[in-house]
Amino acid sequence: MRILQLHNDHQSLGGAPQVMDHEAALLRGAGHSVEQYRLPPAEELGLSGIRAAAKSVWNVEASREVARMIKDFRPDVAHVHTPFPLLSPAVFRTAARLGVPTVTTLHSYRYSCIAATCFRDGHVCEDCVGKILKLPGIRHRCYHDGLGASTALTTSLLLHRGLGTLHHKIDKFISLTGFGKRLLVRDGLPAEKITVKPNSVADPGPPTGPDEVKPYVAFAGRLLEVKGVETMLRAWRDVPAGLTLKIAGDGPLRPLVEERAAVDASIEYLGWVSEEDVGALIAGARCLIVPSEWYEGLPLVVLRSLSYGTPLVVSDLENICEDVVADDAGVAFTVGDPASLATALGDVVADRQGWLSRRERARASYMKRYTPDADVARLESIYAEVIDARGRG
Secondary structure (H helix, E strand, C coil): CEEEEEEECCCCCCHHHHHHHHHHHHHHHCCCEEEEEEECCCCCCCCCHHHHHHHCCCCHHHHHHHHHHHHHHCCCEEEEEECCCCCCCHHHHHHHHCCCCEEEEECCCCCCCCCCCCEECCEECCCCCCCCCCHHHHHCCCCCCCHHHHHHHHHHHHHHHHCCHHHHHCCEEEECCHHHHHHHHHCCCCHHHEEECCCCCCCCCCCCCCCCCCCEEEEECCCCHHHCHHHHHHHHCCCCCCCEEEEECCCCCHHHHHHHHHHCCCEEEEECCCHHHHHHHHHHCCCEEECCCCCCCCCHHHHHHHHCCCCEEEECCHHHHHHHHHCCCEEEECCCCHHHHHHHHHHHHHCHHHHHHHHHHHHHHHHHHCCHHHHHHHHHHHHHHHHHHHHHC
């Protein structure tokens, strides 16, 4: 097959481009041809939030470039990873007009929430889910904290719903989790057009087991409020002695983490570390803590933890905990609740053997759901389905 990948990079680093490049490598390794069309972040082009959001309504220039690439490359399918803000949903119409079926991965909740996060003012927000016109997003200035930018992006979603772009020009939506699919259905998208396909991560090989000389639990990620860092630090005060909390990452809450590590010898702050060192950190942990407080699309760090056979303590948001709990690869605590997290971590301290026994189930969860071989097979199946359906149509 010939696959054209489309993506709009963002200034803040996220998982979408990493996933796209990973999938490109997998597909090429399986004998397929892959080309990419990427737009840089709006900030690199010197565009204001309003101008960038306006392009999100209908970017004529990007549509022309995509049409040119389709005519030159002649893809069997176009896979759009992130069309917002600059590509705009108009690229789906361009591909459809030229007879190319389209697939899009929902790395965020942008089609249902102009902020893309379903998170506002320190808590989960679904005010716009189920509404054709996302007026709450305008009222709260959810896109780039601006009225004009929020209005433009809301207009884009409204226009492309009204024109049938989302329902008729996109052949398949890929949701990373069952929860993500259910949210999209609640927002009005047809269930039969949404396929659940999680991401994958490379197999690091057979697990080596945790560090038993200096046992620890770990957190690896950006130090942001929505990542639950403050909840984790508050919880740690009430966790019985016996383990070290190792924290790897950087971000706005770094001063808080450094302050706590300076006064608590059981907290070790590692700063920003390499991917290789993150892997070693996760592999040696008794468990990985993922205390996210927003509907984060299944974080890659969860998949990496399972690949090393390291069980997890995760917040009880369905998009994160559903399969972890179902596979008994970890436990869930009440999101945003330090006492609940402290109780879960207290069990990690007290029940060493129980958490060791979870390692086999964690690794089995990875082998069942998140290997590269499973990922490329699912992609091939999705592409074949939409190509066949477009041919029959």
